[in-house]
Amino acid sequence: MQKTVEQIEQDLQRPTGRTQRAAERIEQDLLRPIFTTSGKYKVAVAVSGLLVLAGVAAFGYQLYTGIGVWGINSPVFWAFDITNFVFWIGISHAGTLISAILRLCNATWRRPVTRCAEAITVFSIVIGGLIPLCHIGRPWLGYWLIPYPNQRGIWPNFRSPLLWDFFAILTYLTGSTTFLYLPTIPDFAAIRDASTGFRKKICRILSLGWQGTPRQWQRLEIAMHIMAIAIVPVAVSVHTIVSWDFSMTLVPMWHSTIFGPYFVTGAIFSGIAALILAMALLRHFLHLEQYLTPLHFNNLGKLLLTMSLLWFYFTFCERLTTWYGNTPDEMAVFWQSIRLHFAPLFWTMVICNLIIPVPILSMKRFRTITGTAIASSTIIVGMWIERFLIIVPALDHKFLPFSWGVYRPTWVEDTLMASSFGMMALLYLLFSKAVPMISIWEMKVGLQPHGGGIITTAPAIAEPHGLVLEGPLPTDVPE
Amino acid sequence: MAHKWGLVVDLDRCTGCEACVVACHAENNVPTVGKDQAAIGRAMQWIRVERSWEGDFPNPKVRFQPVLCQQCDAAPCEAVCPTYASYHTEEGLNGQAYNRCIGTRFCANACPYTVRSFNFFNPSWQKPLNLQLNPDVSVRSVGIMEKCTFCVQRIKSAEIQAEAEKRDLKDGELTTACAQSCASKALVFGDLNDPNSEVSRLASSNRAAKLMGELGTKPNVTYLDRGAWQDAKNS
Amino acid sequence: MERRNFIKISALTGVAATLDACRAPDKQLIRFIPEENLIPGIAVWKPSICTLCSAGCGLQVRVMQGDAEVERHGERGLIKMGLAKRLEGSPQNPINAGKLCARGQAGLQVLYHPDRITKPIKRSGARGSGQFQAISWDDALKELTSHLTALQASRSANALAFLARPLRGQRRELIEKFLTAFGAPPAVWYEPFDEAVLRQANLLSFGHAALPTLDLARADYVISFGADFLGTWNSPVAQSIGYGAMRRGRPGRRGKFVQVESRMSQTGANADEWIACKPGTEGVLALGIAHVILSQKLAPQSIASPAASRAGSQIAGWSAGLPEFTPEAVEKQTGVSAAVMTRLAHEMTLSGAAAAIVGGAPLAQTNGLFSALAVNALESLVDANRDEGPILGFTPEPPLSNAGEPAAPAQASFARLNSFAQSVLSGKAGTPQMLMLYDANPIFSAPPATKIREAIARIPTIVSLGSFIDETSAQADLILPDNAPLESWLDSVPESGSFQSLIGLAPPAVSPLHETRPMPDVLLGVAQHLGGDLAKALPYATFDAMLKAALLPLRAQGGSVAAKTDDDFWQSVQTQGGWWSAPAAAGWKSAAAKPAAMPQGKQASHALTAPEFAGSATDFPFYFQPYLTPSFGDGSTAHLPWMQELPDALTTAMWSSWVEIHPKTGAMLGIQQGDLVEIASQAGSLRVPAVLSPGIAPDLLAMPVGQGHENFGRFASGHGANPLSILAPVVEPSTGSLAWAATRVKLARVGGPEQAKLVLFAGGMSGFPHDEKPR
Incomplete structure (x- = not known):
């Protein structure tokens, strides 16, 4: 077996024309960040690591003193915690869903995008999933949500949307992780072959004995196809179920049938924004200018524009029906967010999600890398505010005016929120050290214009039928 | 026949004196949270007397309305609890099993009446104030949601007593702490399944209404409208 | 390890563990008192009387056995005893018929208050510095008697002053007899909101100098x-x-x-x-x-x-x-x-x-x-x-010689206190040299114009018999703490509230938690020790003997207690929580239908006089009305956490004081809900948060009494301001009663909500959601 691999390497190193040199270049470029560590990278890991540590410390303080160190109160029992939860679960819709749809549509420009998108999904689900554990009053009993025969003799309550959440998120996490992992297997094999020592050992395990035989390629193809089809309804259902945390209650402005699609739309919207931002950063710091090209940003920018308009449509529908219905309880919340206490936030949200992005994204001149990155940044902010405005005004103006309240976050909540961003950055940074952020083999597949094996002598990368598609070439490969 | 506990609040009798609030604190070990916590909206009251103003000087009108857990038959709080800490008892109460509560606070959000109190910290009774604690009621620790139980400890104790004496419970034999203390008899507690009980009689009054009854929560607390002076002769 | 070392180490560890166990109170049992009538886990209801206002409601106290951490003879430990768990109204009592108000129920926290004085203390620092040291009861009593004998010896018995909240029943009788036999002037009964005017008016109109x-x-x-x-x-x-x-x-x-x-x-x-x-x-x-x-x-x-x-x-x-x-x-x-x-x-x-x-x-x-x-x-x-x-x-007088309403209303509290302060400050011969304090706090509750703070500071010896350090008792040189009411023999002669004549009586509901002694027993003991007229006037070893002697004549009156022997009667009165006449026997009809004879010289009819106010309407444009709240009364229950956290009925404020301002007035002066405002009168000024309320006249400011304590335990000190401190000493001329609503004030905004720190329970002053409109 060892011998075969060496043979493949030798084969790969043999120059066999432009495509082959391009393939070598791809491998070089994309494996470089794994084997070389820059000073900037270390600083970034240190900063995000410190943020995570600060969050751990804040959470420890909260565990020790009680959840009262947060600013939540009666009636605002949920605030930053669930805002961040919905936000991160929303961000998770960047990757898997988009990647699956693009795969299913055979969109060839997707190749450099899928890996970094799918990674966002997995990590933001992990973060989103941790938040409910931090937010409950007695986190040490969080495992009571898990249905398993136990000496407590108590089964969790399947009528509770929180339990649905638990299953939805668990399913989505499992699915997304698999979806991320499957196409990484050939790349793990590539790293295994390119590295030595500990990393080699790990990658040997992770590559599951990948040899690149046609049979393996065929199975990978089938698995990817099944996963791509299966993950789409899961992704849609996850954010619908998250929306049910709210819409299943009677709370004014929560109890709404539009919440399912509204949340899914918002999730994809914020997810694409997060993806564009991540891609722009990767492109800059990992020098992937030749892989993540303006084409990608242009295409994703169009998608973002669509989502922005769709988001506005849903927001408009939600607000219009409430306003037209004019029930006193809902109007109390409605006016709070539009004209009273929360009006500054509400209009900031509209500016961030609509007024700024739409002009940028609708004009080709501005739909550049910088333009889409700016639009994405405002959308990330706007969508966070959107979640906050869904949760807090409804709670603090819920029904009986006597029990209305005011919410102000404390430093603990601020720290935990900053920490969640730090955690995302840290996980992403560490991931980029373990795995190429752009799928090497998929890029190589893209080199072959008309199907068949791309690199003739290398059985390891023999391209299964049907995955061979047009793709971008590194532009400066010498003839 | 099983009991179905209910409470009638006669808004015409209620004077807003809040004796019920202190009675509830004493009976159910409801903690006081102190000025700083109260200032950020964390005061805990299982029963509160709501006050609302209408009009302005020289013709201001005030209404007092005691609000406590409505012990709904279709309770929004129960369905959403993932651990069955909020559950429906056989006698129609919205039970709250403190040691099963993990503190998701979902029930408090789902409750349209905002009558659930959350322990944001461990409660403190500076010694020897701890000696006032009622040993029949467990003290709740940090992270636990609590609420009016219709003084379930009083209900259980009376039921056990009646069973030991092999007899049925009599109307008026047991009452909640709030109703017990209510001087103007604005609060009346009893068995709604007993058609002759005072609470059944009052609950069928033509002044009777449910708090936000349009939500379909089917509360077991009934409010008797105050009514205008001129209309009083009709009831 | 050598065997010898092992034994040494074991022994040391053992000793250390034992010593440690002695220190930890939870592990140490001082003594075990099984109360015969208490079964663990079973509640017993015992009668008592509410003392938190003068209404005299009957109580039933839920007593259960429990472990209390207490101090005895300088050691802390656990003690198994009956503990009061709930206060409810006594169902038989003709006044409250099983009901009890919010304040009354908080009486439990008087008993268990963490700031109660648990044993006699003596001032160790400068007066008012709050530094006290614990002393034994023997030493404390010795010191008290030595002060009293010194007064007697210097033939200045009239230099003893006694300042107390107005009492009724045998406690009042005891203090009056004590003072008379000692040769001291009558006690200075003081409460800031006395009803002297109404009693006087009722005497003139109806022939009863009592509340209706x-x-x-x-x-x-x-x-x-x-x-x-x-x-x-x-x-x-x-x-x-x-x-x-x-x-x-x-x-x-x-x-x-x-x-x-x-x-x-x-x-x-x-x-x-x-x-x-x-x-x-x-x-x-x-x-x-x-x-x-x-x-x-x-x-x-x-x-x-x-x-x-x-x-x-x-x-x-x-x-x-x-x-x-x-x-x-x-x-x-x-x-x-x-x-x-x-x-x-x-x-x-x-x-x-x-x-x-x-x-x-x-x-x-x-x-x-x-x-x-x-x-x-x-x-x-x-x-x-x-x-x-x-x-x-009117409530009929109980058929006892020394109980019930006096023939003529006593002098108004304010006049009494004022003349007391004047006499101290005058420094003339016979001015008070020694002050005994009981349950009155004039330094907090009297307008500063009385100069009571300065007067009290001048008195060489001050002994307090109260349970708490408050603004007045903080000035004491010696404090002999009283039992809490639930730990004491109590009696009451309610002035009103029932059409049956009524005397409340109850034995202690629980044993004393701390090393305190009942005030009446202390006075009786001192009387016995001093001997002479005092011992003759008060020939009782304990207060219950005095109560028994006072109440036994009621047996002949029938009423609620039918008993064949005095002992039976005494037992029944205790279990019932008092004695009251049968509704028919001495009903209200006879009492109300027979107005007492018109007092001589009171026939003159009264003509309208316009109200006068301190301060001109131009300089001080607002009327100022302090008002009592059910939670705090005159401020004497501000130390109870249940009362502090009880929302005010109309403003829903808790842990705060505030001034009610009409929204129009607020708009005129740029004052918004929760802003800090300054209220100034001729007599002084204070700062307090504003509450905008539609239920107040635009030219009136109203402020609750009871907050603004400087020194009244951890729960009351430092919250809000005291409206009594800016009252001008205006009086109702015919009674000398303080006209506490006759001060005019001015108003200005001085800060925002951050400085004011108003705590409101309600989400806002808004109406129903249907009335809610966007601004």
């Missing part, structure tokens, strides 16, 4: 001039019971209730009709209504009744039909329209049993007595000559 008892359950129409009878005035629990019955206790009949005041009180909030009236003109309004009744002959039988003639004769011009008080003339003075007055007169006379009552702010004006007499005259006009008897009557 209201049979509201029978009433069809009640008009109250400022009386907060559902909250703080008179006997609130009894009145609330009657109020409930008046509203919905009789099928098909619902009594109407009208409140006249200038700031909406909790009671006023329940009124069907709330009538705003200019401060100090409530009596004028009453006479305006009376004028309509008289001129239109709306109650022909009542007008001629002896009761009406008697009460009416107190008002100048009554027999002539009150010519000065035509509705139109009254409208100009009071701001209440003539049409309303006429309608009220008709309603009152047409709607069956009607009553007019007066209390609170109208009496705290310089013309308070006139207002009270005017309302009393109206009351007699509408409430007399009814077969079932009037709604407003």
Whole structure:
């Protein structure tokens, strides 16, 4: 077996024309960040690591003193915690869903995008999933949500949307992780072959004995196809179920049938924004200018524009029906967010999600890398505010005016929120050290214009039928 | 026949004196949270007397309305609890099993009446104030949601007593702490399944209404409208 | 390890562990007192009496066995004892019939208050520094008796002063006898909101120098001039019971209730009709209504009744039909329209049993007595000559020689305190050299113009017999802490609230938690020790012996206790929580129908005087009205956490004090809800958060009494401000009572909500969601 691999390497190193040199270049470029560590990278890991540590410390303080160190109160029992939860679960819709749809549509420009998108999904689900554990009053009993025969003799309550959440998120996490992992297997094999020592050992395990035989390629193809089809309804259902945390209650402005699609739309919207931002950063710091090209940003920018308009449509529908219905309880919340206490936030949200992005994204001149990155940044902010405005005004103006309240976050909540961003950055940074952020083999597949094996002598990368598609070439490969 | 506990609040009798609030604190070990916590909206009251103003000087009108857990038959709080800490008892109460509560606070959000109190910290009774604690009621620790139980400890104790004496419970034999203390008899507690009980009689009054009854929560607390002076002769 | 070392180490560890266990109180059991009637886990209800206001409600205390951590002889440990767990009203008691107000229920926290003085303490630092050291009871009593003997020896027994909250019953008897036998002047009974004006007016109008008892359950129409009878005035629990019955206790009949005041009180909030009236003109309004009744002959039988003639004769011009008080003339003075007055007169006379009552702010004006007499005259006009008897009557005196209402009202609290302070400050011979304090806190509750703080500072020796350090007892040199009420023998002679004559009596409900001794026992012990007249006047070893001696004559009266022997009687009285007459035997009818003879020299009728205020209307544009809250009373229950965290009924404020301002006034002065404002009078100024309230006249500011303690334990100190501290020493001239609503003030915004720190329980002052409109 060892011998075969060496043979493949030798084969790969043999120059066999432009495509082959391009393939070598791809491998070089994309494996470089794994084997070389820059000073900037270390600083970034240190900063995000410190943020995570600060969050751990804040959470420890909260565990020790009680959840009262947060600013939540009666009636605002949920605030930053669930805002961040919905936000991160929303961000998770960047990757898997988009990647699956693009795969299913055979969109060839997707190749450099899928890996970094799918990674966002997995990590933001992990973060989103941790938040409910931090937010409950007695986190040490969080495992009571898990249905398993136990000496407590108590089964969790399947009528509770929180339990649905638990299953939805668990399913989505499992699915997304698999979806991320499957196409990484050939790349793990590539790293295994390119590295030595500990990393080699790990990658040997992770590559599951990948040899690149046609049979393996065929199975990978089938698995990817099944996963791509299966993950789409899961992704849609996850954010619908998250929306049910709210819409299943009677709370004014929560109890709404539009919440399912509204949340899914918002999730994809914020997810694409997060993806564009991540891609722009990767492109800059990992020098992937030749892989993540303006084409990608242009295409994703169009998608973002669509989502922005769709988001506005849903927001408009939600607000219009409430306003037209004019029930006193809902109007109390409605006016709070539009004209009273929360009006500054509400209009900031509209500016961030609509007024700024739409002009940028609708004009080709501005739909550049910088333009889409700016639009994405405002959308990330706007969508966070959107979640906050869904949760807090409804709670603090819920029904009986006597029990209305005011919410102000404390430093603990601020720290935990900053920490969640730090955690995302840290996980992403560490991931980029373990795995190429752009799928090497998929890029190589893209080199072959008309199907068949791309690199003739290398059985390891023999391209299964049907995955061979047009793709971008590194532009400066010498003839 | 099983009991179905209910409470009638006669808004015409209620004077807003809040004796019920202190009675509830004493009976159910409801903690006081102190000025700083109260200032950020964390005061805990299982029963509160709501006050609302209408009009302005020289013709201001005030209404007092005691609000406590409505012990709904279709309770929004129960369905959403993932651990069955909020559950429906056989006698129609919205039970709250403190040691099963993990503190998701979902029930408090789902409750349209905002009558659930959350322990944001461990409660403190500076010694020897701890000696006032009622040993029949467990003290709740940090992270636990609590609420009016219709003084379930009083209900259980009376039921056990009646069973030991092999007899049925009599109307008026047991009452909640709030109703017990209510001087103007604005609060009346009893068995709604007993058609002759005072609470059944009052609950069928033509002044009777449910708090936000349009939500379909089917509360077991009934409010008797105050009514205008001129209309009083009709009831 | 060598065997020897091992043994050494084991021994050391063992000793250390044992010593450690001795220190940890949870592990140490000092002693075990099984109370015979207590079974673990089984509750026993014991009678007691509520002492948190003067209404004298009967209690039943839920006592259960439990472990208490206590200190005895300098050691801390656990003790198994009966513990009070709940206070409920005593069901048999004729006043409160099983009910109890919020404040009364918080009496439990007096017993378990962490700031209670647990043993005798002696001042160790400068006076008022708050530094005390614990001493033994023997030393404390020795010191007290040595001070008293020193006074006796220097033939200056009259230099002993006793300052206490007004008491009724045997505690008062004991203190009075003690002082008389010692040769000291009478005690200075002080409470800031005494009812001297109303007692005087009732004496003149009805022949009873007492607060009235209201049979509201029978009433069809009640008009109250400022009386907060559902909250703080008179006997609130009894009145609330009657109020409930008046509203919905009789099928098909619902009594109407009208409140006249200038700031909406909790009671006023329940009124069907709330009538705003200019401060100090409530009596004028009453006479305006009376004028309509008289001129239109709306109650022909009542007008001629002896009761009406008697009460009416107190008002100048009554027999002539009150010519000065035509509705139109009254409208100009009071701001209440003539049409309303006429309608009220008709309603009152047409709607069956009607009553007019007066209390609170109208009496705290310089013309308070006139207002009270005017309302009393109206009351007699509408409430007399009814077969079932009037709604407003008086509690019959218990058939004992030394209990019950005095023939003439005592001097007003404020006048007493003022003259006491003057005599101390005058420094003349015979000025008080020693002060004994019991349950009175004038440094907090008297206006600074009395100079009581300075006066008390001048007294060489101050001994407090109270349970808490407050502003006044902080000045003490020696504190001999009293038992908590639930740990004491209690008696009460309620002034009002029942139509049966009544004496409350209860043994201690629980054993003392701390090393305290009951104040009466301390005085009796001192009397025995000093000997002579004192020992003769107070020949009892303990207070219960004195109570027994005082109450035994009641056995012959029958009433609620039928007993063959004195011992049986004494036992039954204790289990019942007191003695009361059978409703028929000494009913209210006989008492109310027989007005006492008119006191000599009191026939002169009273003419209207305009209310006078301290401060000119130009410099001080606002009337200022302090008001009592059900939670704090005069401030003496501000240390109870349940009371601090009980939302005020109308503003829902907790842990704060505030000033109520009409939104228009607020808008005029740029004051918003929760802003910090400064209120200044001639006598001083204070800063307090603003609450904008629609229930107050735009030219009036109202502020709750009870907060603003500097030194009253951890729960009361440092919250809010004390409105009594800016009152000018204006008095009602005929009684010398403090006219606490006769100070004018000015108002200015000085800060925002961050400085004010107002805590409100409610989300806002808004109405129902249906009324909620965007700004």
